Amino acid sequence: MLKKSTSISIHPRTVSLLPCIMIFWFCSFHSASVDPERMFGVVVVGVGRAGSVRIRDLQSPQLPPSPLKLIGFVSRRELGNINEVKQISLQDALSSTEVDVAYICSENVSHEEYVRQFLSAGKHVLVEYPMTLSLASAQELWKMAEEKGKILHEEHIELLTEEFAFLKNEVAGKKLLKGTLHFTGGPLEKERFGFLAFSSIARLSWLVSLFGELAVISATMEEQEENKYLKMTVNLETVNKRPLTWIEERGPGLKRERHINFLFESGLLESIPPPTQGNKNIFLKDQDIFVKKLLGQMSTEDLAKEKKHILHCVRIADEIQKYCQHSKKDGPLGGTEGTV
Numbered sequence: 001m002l003k004k005s006t007s008i009s010i011h012p013r014t015v016s017l018l019p020c021i022m023i024f025w026f027c028s029f030h031s032a033s034v035d036p037e038r039m040f041g042v043v044v045v046g047v048g049r050a051g052s053v054r055i056r057d058l059q060s061p062q063l064p065p066s067p068l069k070l071i072g073f074v075s076r077r078e079l080g081n082i083n084e085v086k087q088i089s090l091q092d093a094l095s096s097t098e099v100d101v102a103y104i105c106s107e108n109v110s111h112e113e114y115v116r117q118f119l120s121a122g123k124h125v126l127v128e129y130p131m132t133l134s135l136a137s138a139q140e141l142w143k144m145a146e147e148k149g150k151i152l153h154e155e156h157i158e159l160l161t162e163e164f165a166f167l168k169n170e171v172a173g174k175k176l177l178k179g180t181l182h183f184t185g186g187p188l189e190k191e192r193f194g195f196l197a198f199s200s201i202a203r204l205s206w207l208v209s210l211f212g213e214l215a216v217i218s219a220t221m222e223e224q225e226e227n228k229y230l231k232m233t234v235n236l237e238t239v240n241k242r243p244l245t246w247i248e249e250r251g252p253g254l255k256r257e258r259h260i261n262f263l264f265e266s267g268l269l270e271s272i273p274p275p276t277q278g279n280k281n282i283f284l285k286d287q288d289i290f291v292k293k294l295l296g297q298m299s300t301e302d303l304a305k306e307k308k309h310i311l312h313c314v315r316i317a318d319e320i321q322k323y324c325q326h327s328k329k330d331g332p333l334g335g336t337e338g339t340v
Contacts (some may be wrong), residue, residue: 043093044073046106050128054103057284071098094121107192112137119144124151126290130201133194135318153290154310157282158202162275171210179262182247184254187228196232197317200248204313211238219323234320
């Protein structure tokens with residue numbers, strides 16, 4: 001026997017509200033399905049320029065909401081609270097179950113040890129460049145991160161600037177004949193920032209990103225300790241045997257400037273226009289990349305490509321240091337400048 005069907009009448013006003021009801025249901029379901037374990041407690045180590053910017057970005061409201069929660073900061077100085085962010089000890093940061101992530105924003109020479117400590121403690125790590133001051137250490141830290149199943153992210157904001165975007169667009173599809181990148185800036189203390197090729201690895205990162213893997217042909221270092229002056233000159237070569245020269249010059253009174261001269265078959269590129277937006281929020285853009293890694297939203301191919309780029313730059317910096325150390329000891333000039 002057939003059952004009598006039951007009809008349901010819906011008021012016209014209810015029908016008109018159905019789209020809103022569906023949207024409300026979708027948003028409620030989506031919010032309820034967010035995994036609470038995807039919130040990451042963060043501690044910032046070092047509160048200089050980079051550390052202060054990191055704290056600011058972590059405190060600023062984000063859209064969509066960030067899965068990062070600022071727990072506190074670590075500093076060798078007794079600072080109490082900064083912008084209502086509490087100071088905690090290094091040991092508390094390492095042992096706390098609230099802390100999932102460490103931002104290493106200290107002096108270059110301390111990066112390696114902090115990264116090692118936080119990885120050993122089972123924390124994800126974001127570190128300002130350079131991650132380490134040697135290739136062997138960088139390889140060791142990458143291996144440790146992989147064995148621990150943790151994210152190790154080295155900041156490279158130089159690749160997020162308007163200047164680099166301009167260069168990337170200008171260089172695309174052109175055949176390089178030769179080129180020079182000359183950077184000038186104020187003095188650096190080697191005791192805090194390490195060897196110049198590492199502390200200035202951002203320029204090397206530019207060259208590798210623009211022209212591919214490079215080989216070191218020679219390197220010299222001119223140093224005037226009494227005047228706090230350094231000039232490093234590195235002769236590089238592309239895989240197509242095209243020469244590139246990287247000059248890093250540091251000393252009192254030197255303005256922070258980049259000078260380029262790239263000769264292509266199609267013409268000469270010798271200037272970079274100033275950024276129109278002042279490179280706003282580049283640290284925040286770098287943080288967004290880090291968050292994608294934490295949430296598993298970056299492909300294994302992209303992760304491998306980034307790791308290869310970073311280690312290649314570190315390898316070149318390591319070779320440059322060896323060239324300069326050898327030439328300083330045994331170079332033809334017999335003093336603080338030479339080449340091999």
